[in-house]
Amino acid sequence: MTLANIFTTLLIIFTSFVAVYLIGIILFYLILFIISAIQLRKDHNIDQFEQYEEIIDSSFSPPVSILVPAFNEETGIVPSVRSLLSINYPEFEVVVINDGSKDDTLQAVIDSFSMVRVERTVRKVVDSKEIKQVYQSTLYENLYVVDKMNGGKADALNAGINVAHYPYFCSLDGDSIIERDAFAKVMKPIIDSKQQVIAVGGSVRIANGCDIERGEVMKVGLSKSPLVVMQVIEYLRAFLMGRIGLSRHNLLLIISGAFGVFHRESVVQVSGYRTNTVGEDMDLVVRLHRLAKESNSGKRIVYVPDPVCWTEAPETMRILRRQRSRWHRGLFESLWYNRKMLLNPRYGLVGMISMPYFLIVEFLGPLIELIGYVLIILAPFISGFYTSFAFMLFLLAVIYGSLLSMSAVLLEEWSLRRYPKVSDLVRLYFYSLSEAFWFRPMTVLWRVEGMLQLIRRNHGWGEMSRKGVSK
Numbered sequence: 001m002t003l004a005n006i007f008t009t010l011l012i013i014f015t016s017f018v019a020v021y022l023i024g025i026i027l028f029y030l031i032l033f034i035i036s037a038i039q040l041r042k043d044h045n046i047d048q049f050e051q052y053e054e055i056i057d058s059s060f061s062p063p064v065s066i067l068v069p070a071f072n073e074e075t076g077i078v079p080s081v082r083s084l085l086s087i088n089y090p091e092f093e094v095v096v097i098n099d100g101s102k103d104d105t106l107q108a109v110i111d112s113f114s115m116v117r118v119e120r121t122v123r124k125v126v127d128s129k130e131i132k133q134v135y136q137s138t139l140y141e142n143l144y145v146v147d148k149m150n151g152g153k154a155d156a157l158n159a160g161i162n163v164a165h166y167p168y169f170c171s172l173d174g175d176s177i178i179e180r181d182a183f184a185k186v187m188k189p190i191i192d193s194k195q196q197v198i199a200v201g202g203s204v205r206i207a208n209g210c211d212i213e214r215g216e217v218m219k220v221g222l223s224k225s226p227l228v229v230m231q232v233i234e235y236l237r238a239f240l241m242g243r244i245g246l247s248r249h250n251l252l253l254i255i256s257g258a259f260g261v262f263h264r265e266s267v268v269q270v271s272g273y274r275t276n277t278v279g280e281d282m283d284l285v286v287r288l289h290r291l292a293k294e295s296n297s298g299k300r301i302v303y304v305p306d307p308v309c310w311t312e313a314p315e316t317m318r319i320l321r322r323q324r325s326r327w328h329r330g331l332f333e334s335l336w337y338n339r340k341m342l343l344n345p346r347y348g349l350v351g352m353i354s355m356p357y358f359l360i361v362e363f364l365g366p367l368i369e370l371i372g373y374v375l376i377i378l379a380p381f382i383s384g385f386y387t388s389f390a391f392m393l394f395l396l397a398v399i400y401g402s403l404l405s406m407s408a409v410l411l412e413e414w415s416l417r418r419y420p421k422v423s424d425l426v427r428l429y430f431y432s433l434s435e436a437f438w439f440r441p442m443t444v445l446w447r448v449e450g451m452l453q454l455i456r457r458n459h460g461w462g463e464m465s466r467k468g469v470s471k
Helices: 003-044 050-057 077-085 105-112 153-163 182-192 226-247 264-269 280-294 317-337 345-363 365-381 387-416 422-433 439-455
Strands: 064-070 092-099 115-118 131-137 143-148 168-172 197-206 211-213 216-219 259-263 300-311
Touching (some): 003 226, 003 345, 003 365, 003 387, 064 153, 077 105, 092 105, 105 143, 131 153, 143 153, 153 168, 153 264, 168 264, 182 197, 182 259, 182 300, 197 280, 226 300, 226 387, 259 280, 264 280, 280 300, 280 317, 280 345, 317 345, 317 439, 345 365, 365 387, 365 439, 387 439
Parallel strands (some): 064 092, 064 168, 197 300
Antiparallel strands (some): 115 131, 131 143, 168 259, 197 259, 211 216
């Protein structure tokens, strides 16, 4: 056998491996799609107002501390705080943590809400950088601002945990816009489970293109930017398909840092947020699973699709690239720091299914996909390499990258129906069909870049400038 024949044989073997890999992922997501569709339809058939009215009106609903870490969020922080102060929930406090901002974030909140300095003894239950001053609003007694030394988002959240009064806290991004009934919806699983649920994640949607006034989404719309539209589709797929399906069997490892509720004491038991990772939100959820399994407490972590938080998405390639490479680094760090759980029966389905899934599919997947794209491109130029193999890979890539996204758009229309304009849904549908031809390969490259940054030990956060989506 000649060297050329050996090379061609190896290529065919590896192409077959990539094909089997993609088929496995497609089947896995098909199962998640079926589970998600059943769950969404089940929830849709329940009287949406009646099931939350009791929580909104009840004095027995657990109070919540809403933590808003803010670093250079001058453009969006005030409308975000306004939206939080108007939520429908019996008892809550809003704690804005100014993490050493270099712009006028702190002053904007002080001026807008008439904040004054207060003497406050802070009990340090988790480590954080020095707190310089605590302010309280003279207009809203449940609104506080913590001014602290810069330490990053995770450190800011730890400082907020130290300041918080209540047994549950919610982490929100500084540019987030929350729907008024979102907290009643996100707290319902905690109340119904009699505190067996220690963390709940809600849906995060993209605010670009929406009409927002005084911190409230007045009209849901779709951005004209193709880059933003593709992110909308990505979010629909991640939240409506991925997280509902994983949550159904307590396999969820990610609660978005943009919107999640946690049992404060459980978080304190795992020493709060880890500050030496860019994936602090996933790392915290994994460690909470670890705590629950090691203590045999039966505690659960769930996702509910209906409570919605709106946030600004990157509108430039440069910012989106930094975001995706950073997310991929954070994924690896979360898996690495908790590697003892991987394929460890002690941690149940989380160790045997969730951890391998996130390692093989989510982390290693982009590298395998990238090699598949390269093989598709090179196939016509490789002697003896059958073009049928390349066509098969291309077809699987289209199914994986486009048809699954199209299914997520259909789920959105079938159940939640957040986009009222038919033209917006049509755009989402047709853009989803184009994903495999430009957006998916682009994000694959950026995620592989994140892997290279890990090798080079690049741990930077990266600039994330915002325009502000509020009017």
